[in-house]
Amino acid sequence: MDAPEPAVAAVPASLAARATLVSDAARRASAYLTGLEHRPVAPPADAVAALAAFRRPLQAAPRDAGDVIAELDALGSPATMAQARGRYFGFVIGGVDAAAGAASVLAGQWDQNAALPVMSPVAAVLDEVAAAWVVDLLGLPAGATATFTPGATLANLTGILAGRDALLARAGWDASAQGLFGAPPIRVITGEECHVSALKALRLAGLGVDRVERVPTDATGALDADQFPVDTDALTLVVLQAGNVNTGASDPFARIIPRVRERGGWVHVDGAFGMWAAAAPGLRDTVAGMELADSWGTDAHKWLNVPYDSGIAIVRERTDLERAMSMRAPYLPATDDREAMHLGMQMSQRARAIETWAMLAANGRDGVADLIERTCAHARDLAALLEAGGAEILAPVALNQVLVAFGSATGGTGDDAVTDAVIDLVQQEGALWAGGTVWKGRHAMRLSVSDQATTRDDVHVSASAILDAWTRVQA
Numbered sequence: 001m002d003a004p005e006p007a008v009a010a011v012p013a014s015l016a017a018r019a020t021l022v023s024d025a026a027r028r029a030s031a032y033l034t035g036l037e038h039r040p041v042a043p044p045a046d047a048v049a050a051l052a053a054f055r056r057p058l059q060a061a062p063r064d065a066g067d068v069i070a071e072l073d074a075l076g077s078p079a080t081m082a083q084a085r086g087r088y089f090g091f092v093i094g095g096v097d098a099a100a101g102a103a104s105v106l107a108g109q110w111d112q113n114a115a116l117p118v119m120s121p122v123a124a125v126l127d128e129v130a131a132a133w134v135v136d137l138l139g140l141p142a143g144a145t146a147t148f149t150p151g152a153t154l155a156n157l158t159g160i161l162a163g164r165d166a167l168l169a170r171a172g173w174d175a176s177a178q179g180l181f182g183a184p185p186i187r188v189i190t191g192e193e194c195h196v197s198a199l200k201a202l203r204l205a206g207l208g209v210d211r212v213e214r215v216p217t218d219a220t221g222a223l224d225a226d227q228f229p230v231d232t233d234a235l236t237l238v239v240l241q242a243g244n245v246n247t248g249a250s251d252p253f254a255r256i257i258p259r260v261r262e263r264g265g266w267v268h269v270d271g272a273f274g275m276w277a278a279a280a281p282g283l284r285d286t287v288a289g290m291e292l293a294d295s296w297g298t299d300a301h302k303w304l305n306v307p308y309d310s311g312i313a314i315v316r317e318r319t320d321l322e323r324a325m326s327m328r329a330p331y332l333p334a335t336d337d338r339e340a341m342h343l344g345m346q347m348s349q350r351a352r353a354i355e356t357w358a359m360l361a362a363n364g365r366d367g368v369a370d371l372i373e374r375t376c377a378h379a380r381d382l383a384a385l386l387e388a389g390g391a392e393i394l395a396p397v398a399l400n401q402v403l404v405a406f407g408s409a410t411g412g413t414g415d416d417a418v419t420d421a422v423i424d425l426v427q428q429e430g431a432l433w434a435g436g437t438v439w440k441g442r443h444a445m446r447l448s449v450s451d452q453a454t455t456r457d458d459v460h461v462s463a464s465a466i467l468d469a470w471t472r473v474q475a
Contacts, residue, residue, distance in 0.1 A: 021065050022109060028073045029105070036085045039078075040430025047078035086453035087432040087462055092245065092273050092401075094305040095451035099362035100355040104307045107354040114148075114351040115341040118333055123351035128338050130357040134312055137279045137360070137368060138298075140291050145318040147343035148352040149311040152272035152299045156201035156239075158313035158344060159295030161324040163237050163266035164205055166294075169323065170234060170264065176323070180206050189213045189232070190239040191223035191251060198239050198270040201297075207237070220249035220395055228256055234264030242287050243274015246439050246446060248379075248399030250274055254289030267293040273302040273450065277399055279365070280372035286398060294320070300356045303372065303400070305452045310352045313344065371452050375400045378459050379449040385463035391470065394439050402447040403439050406470045416443035421473045422466065431465040432458075 053075055081088060084095040110122070117124035131146035149155045164186060165175045171184045188207050190198065192214045203209050216224050221244035232238070238260050240251040250271075257267045269275065269290055275298045277283040278290060290296070296314040300306035315321040326342040328334065341347045360368065379400045383393050386404050392414045394403040405414025406422050423436045423445050437446040445466070449459075 017065075021069065024066060025069055026105060028069070028077070032073075032077050032080075033084065036082045039082060041082045041085060041087050041433045042427055042430045043079045043081065044430075050075055051079050081433065084451065084453055086451050086455060086458040088451060089447040089449060089462070090433050090435040092302050092448040092450050094302050095453045096307050097305040097359045097362065097452060100306045100359040103355050103358035107351060110351070110354075112351040114349050114353070115347050116332065116339050117335070117337045120351065123354070124338065124340075126357045127340055127351065127353040130353040130360065131312075131338075133360050134300075134356070135314060137365065138275055138291075138296075138314075139278045139284070140296065140314060141316055143318075144314050144316050145321055145343060146312055146314045147321070147340060148300075148349075148356070149313050149344055150309045150346075150352075151301070151311040152270070152297050153197040153200055153311070154345060155272075155297030155299070155311035155313040156198050156268070156270050157204050157297075158321070158325070159268045159297050159315060160198075160201050160205045160207070160237065160239070162295055162315045162320045163268055164207065165324040166317075166320040167235055167237060167264075167266055184235055187213070187232070187236045188239070189215060189229060189236065191215050191217050191241060193217045193221040193223070193244050193246075194239060194241060195245050195270055195272070197272065198241070198297075202239070220244070220398060221247045222249040223251040223256070225252045225255040228259075230259070232260050232263050232265045236260060236263070236265035238265060238267045240267060240269050240293070241274070242269050242271030242290055243277070243399060244401070245272075246401060246403055246437055246444075247395040248274060248397065248401040249395075250277075250287050250290070250398070252289070253287065253292060257289055257292040261292070261294070266295070269293045269296045271296055271298045273299060274399060276303045276368075276372055280369040280376075282369075282373050283376060283399065300359070303375070303450050304356065304359060304368070305371070305450075306355045306359050310356060312356075318343075375449045375452070375454060378454050378456070379447070381456070382447060382449065382459050382463055385460065386466060389463070389467040389470075391467070394442065394444055400449045402449070403437070403444045404447070404466075405442060405444050406473075408474065414442060414444070418470075418473060419443045419445060422470050425469040425473060426466055429465070429469065432462040434466070 112120035112123040114123040134146050135144050168175045168183055173183050199209050216227050218224050242250045260267050277287045294316050298312050300310040301308045322342055325344055376399050379402050380397050383397045383402045387393050392405045406419045408415040408418050420443055434445050434447045437444050
């Protein structure tokens with residue numbers, strides 16, 4: 001007698017349990033977003049203190065996964081920075097676009113490895129499409145290749161490595177096979193206001209920070225083209241900047257890039273946020289000439305409001321990118337397809353392009369342009385309100401960055417101690433969050449308007465809170 005066939009559940013129990021857990025996590029995430037408008041931007045001290053409960057020895061026995069998520073929500077959610085509320089102005093950190101955030105939830109459960117198309121057809125297609133859209137939106141050469149990285153530091157490193165190896169290859173040196181010992185020396189030139197992420201990338205590329213030639217900058221932080229060296233050659237790598245981290249100003253690309261490239265040099269543009277000005281018709285002129293470079297590095301998780309982490313490296317010639325990044329093995333199928341693992345430093349990698357695809361698909365060209373232009377307008381309004389209240393704006397608002405200093409009750413220009421005290425008080429009270437910086441030897445509050453959720457009301461409330469804090473600091 002044949003044994004009866006076992007009953008087959010519609011969904012295996014383990015998958016059903018996972019589905020329940022994901023639904024619970026999504027419900028908690030929804031409640032978190034709904035509650036953001038009713039809490040301060042920075043977490044209160046008691047919520048931060050409660051995080052100490054996480055610092056315990058790892059237990060021996062398994063715990064219920066639902067209990068783990070409940071604990072994560074109960075302790076973790078109150079101790080977050082409310083970055084999606086519209087009043088977080090620190091560190092050029094954007095919020096989260098609705099479509100991109102939701103796509104992240106779905107993609108997290110897909111858990112796709114985007115290294116090779118054979119590993120995930122959907123990841124491969126969305127990677128290809130999103131990369132092409134980014135190149136097009138930024139007005140870069142149609143044949144340029146974009147690849148997704150964990151952030152702008154690695155995007156810069158990717159472009160710099162491609163440039164390093166391309167320059168050496170033209171000089172007859174194979175960096176992949178021979179390494180850097182005995183290689184022809186590469187001259188590196190950048191501006192005095194070069195961002196630390198680009199300097200870190202140069203260090204990681206073995207080019208040495210102390211060897212970098214630094215060109216003076218003007219009053220806005222942009223490189224002074226009149227002081228740029230005229231004797232560059234075919235072993236020169238230049239790093240320019242789109243969007244100074246303090247002022248938003250960009251280097252004069254059109255005056256510098258052609259001169260470097262006609263002598264055989266390589267130009268990389270660090271544009272973590274500033275490059276996106278090219279996607280807005282009203283601001284495109286601020287980065288004119290950027291498209292003439294050889295490589296570029298930017299972020300989607302800053303001004304584009306895509307969830308962390310998502311950098312983008314772009315190289316004009318795909319062969320230059322693959323020379324620096326490709327690595328073959330017998331077990332890896334070789335095809336002519338776009339293969340992410342041969343376009344960047346990682347082999348196994350999260351399918352980062354999915355969230356960027358969702359953001360661009362939902363917003364389109366006009367939506368992206370509106371995001372960039374609207375946040376820049378908010379920055380100008382914020383600066384105007386603070387200046388009208390007596391604060392000192394230290395540099396013209398070029399894009400979405402505002403630099404402000406505060407004077408003492410005795411009058412005069414901004415006072416470092418007073419400015420620091422205003423920043424501290426603003427951070428403690430939580431109506432908004434802004435950080436500090438040092439600009440040309442002076443302490444300043446830096447406000448970066450990068451969140452798509454920021455409104456005119458947020459700008460007015462924030463300006464009022466800052467000026468009120470200043471008044472109380474002087475009392």
